[in-house]
Amino acid sequence: MSTPYPLQFQPEFKERVWGGRALEHFGLTPPEGHIGEGWMIADHANGTTKVLNGPLAGKGLDEVREQFGTAWLGTKGVSEKGGRFPLLIKLLDCNDDLSVQVHPTDDYEALPPGELGKTEMWYVLDAKPGAHIIYGLNEGVDREALKQALENGTVMDTLRQVPVEAGDTFFIPAGTVHALCAGVVVAEIQQNSDTTYRIYDYNRPGLDGKPRELHVQDSLNVTAYxxxxxxxxxxxxxxxxxxxxxxxxxxFVVEKGLVTDRWELRTTSDSFTILVVCEGEGRLDWSSADNEHLTLKAGQCYLLPANLGSYTLSGNTTVLRSYLP
Known part of the structure; x- marks a missing residue:
C-alpha cells in the first residue's frame, strides 16, 4: 500500500450564467467562459477530480477511494448512501446573482437516484463593497405566502437579504432558502450532492439563451418555513x-485557523481532513515525508488521509479545516 501523503486535485470547472473570472486570482487556470464553480475535491457523477501530485497523480478521487477505502478516508469516510466520498469542496465566483434556491434533506422522497440531500456552509473569501446574499425567508413567510409571492411576481419581498464581507461564514442546512449574489467569492463545504431546486431566477436566460428550469413544487415541498x-x-x-x-x-465540522508560527497537528483514524487555504502563504510538512513539503497558497485545497498522522502548518496563512464528526 502506498505511503499516505496530502493530495491535491485538478479542479473540475463549471461554466455558469452567473460566473466570471475571479478564480484566476487564486492562481487557477479555468477555461474560457463564465466560470462560476471550481470543484476542488469531488467524487460525483457530475464531476470527479484527479490527483495532481505524488505517486497517485492522475488517479481520480473515486479510484483513491476504491483502492484505499477507510484506511485513507477514515472509518466514517465513505458515504453509506451511494458509497462515494461524503463531501464536495468548491470555490464559487459569483459575478452575478445566483438563482434563489433551496436544497432537500437526505430523506426527501423525490431525490434523484443515488443522490444525497445538501447541507452546506460558505466562507466568504472576497466581497465587493455593498455585496449581499439572500439568507432565509422573512419572518412570518409560510408555504402559502411563498407560493402566492411566486405566482404574483413578488418573491423578492419574502426574502431576507444580508450584507457580507470577507471572513463571514454562513451555515446553510437543507431547507434554507438562499442565494449568493453578485460580487462574492466563497469557499463551500457541502454534502456530496448536486441537487438544487430553483425557486426564482430573475427571468433571465441561461447560457443557451433559454430560460433555466425552475423547480417550484419541489422547492415549496422542501423549504423549512x-x-x-x-x-x-x-x-x-x-x-x-x-x-x-x-x-x-x-x-461535517468546519473550523478556521490562523497560522503565524509552527503549528503541530495530526489526523485521526475516523476521518480524513480537508484544508482550504483562504489567504497568505505557508508550508505543510508531514511525518512520513522524506524531506518533502508542500507550499500553501490561497485557493489551494488538500485532502489529508486519515492515516497521515502528524503534520505541521507554518508560515503566515489562513486555512479552513474540515472533517467528519
Whole structure:
C-alpha cells in the first residue's frame, strides 16, 4: 500500500450564467467562459477530480477511494448512501446573482437516484463593497405566502437579504432558502450532492439563451418555513494557533485557523481532513515525508488521509479545516 501523503486535485470547472473570472486570482487556470464553480475535491457523477501530485497523480478521487477505502478516508469516510466520498469542496465566483434556491434533506422522497440531500456552509473569501446574499425567508413567510409571492411576481419581498464581507461564514442546512449574489467569492463545504431546486431566477436566460428550469413544487415541498437552524458569524476574532469552529452538523465540522508560527497537528483514524487555504502563504510538512513539503497558497485545497498522522502548518496563512464528526 502506498505511503499516505496530502493530495491535491485538478479542479473540475463549471461554466455558469452567473460566473466570471475571479478564480484566476487564486492562481487557477479555468477555461474560457463564465466560470462560476471550481470543484476542488469531488467524487460525483457530475464531476470527479484527479490527483495532481505524488505517486497517485492522475488517479481520480473515486479510484483513491476504491483502492484505499477507510484506511485513507477514515472509518466514517465513505458515504453509506451511494458509497462515494461524503463531501464536495468548491470555490464559487459569483459575478452575478445566483438563482434563489433551496436544497432537500437526505430523506426527501423525490431525490434523484443515488443522490444525497445538501447541507452546506460558505466562507466568504472576497466581497465587493455593498455585496449581499439572500439568507432565509422573512419572518412570518409560510408555504402559502411563498407560493402566492411566486405566482404574483413578488418573491423578492419574502426574502431576507444580508450584507457580507470577507471572513463571514454562513451555515446553510437543507431547507434554507438562499442565494449568493453578485460580487462574492466563497469557499463551500457541502454534502456530496448536486441537487438544487430553483425557486426564482430573475427571468433571465441561461447560457443557451433559454430560460433555466425552475423547480417550484419541489422547492415549496422542501423549504423549512420555521427555519432549519441556519447560523452566521463573523470570524475576525480568530486567535492564531487555535481552531475557531464555524459549523458543526451530522455531515461535517468546519473550523478556521490562523497560522503565524509552527503549528503541530495530526489526523485521526475516523476521518480524513480537508484544508482550504483562504489567504497568505505557508508550508505543510508531514511525518512520513522524506524531506518533502508542500507550499500553501490561497485557493489551494488538500485532502489529508486519515492515516497521515502528524503534520505541521507554518508560515503566515489562513486555512479552513474540515472533517467528519
Amino acid at each position: 420555521e427555519g432549519a437552524g441556519a447560523t452566521t458569524m463573523k470570524t475576525n476574532h480568530a486567535v492564531p494557533g487555535e481552531w475557531l469552529q464555524l459549523a458543526a452538523c451530522p455531515y
